[in-house]
Amino acid sequence: MGKRRKRTGTVLVVVLLAVAAFAVYSYYSYTISPAGSIREGIGPLGSAHIHQKAAIYIDGSRLNLALPQYQSQDNYAHFEDGDGITLHLHATGINLEYVLSTLRLLDKGPFAAWVNGQDNSQGVKYQPLDGDTILITNTPELAGQQYTEAFP
Numbered sequence: 001m002g003k004r005r006k007r008t009g010t011v012l013v014v015v016l017l018a019v020a021a022f023a024v025y026s027y028y029s030y031t032i033s034p035a036g037s038i039r040e041g042i043g044p045l046g047s048a049h050i051h052q053k054a055a056i057y058i059d060g061s062r063l064n065l066a067l068p069q070y071q072s073q074d075n076y077a078h079f080e081d082g083d084g085i086t087l088h089l090h091a092t093g094i095n096l097e098y099v100l101s102t103l104r105l106l107d108k109g110p111f112a113a114w115v116n117g118q119d120n121s122q123g124v125k126y127q128p129l130d131g132d133t134i135l136i137t138n139t140p141e142l143a144g145q146q147y148t149e150a151f152p
């Protein structure tokens, strides 16, 4: 009788530890994701996997997106493997505003966007397509020049 109760207790502790571990994991992978609050309209993770070439200029200077603080910041949209040009989008419905939020750059706006060599009237609301070449900048008057510099 005593032995059995002890084993039941052990099983209970293991189950509780597993639940706690999963809760902690979920918290870190979803709840405090930098872009968690504006994921509305974005499809499930894995609903797409498309790539763009991207450059971001802040106050006239190109950001080095290969730096650790810009790498793998979000599961849905990221730069990875030390590559500071290829943007990976892993769901449908992602716009440039979301990408900027994952990089903690939204407060540097307002931003303009050039896509495939043209000023894009949607700006950060633009949802990139596979193969796009994209310049995002907070100095719109220099956008054409920056686009040519980033993508000669």
Ligand SMILES: [Zn+2]
Pocket (backbone or CB within 6 Å): 049, 050, 051, 088, 089
């Ligand atoms: Zn990818």
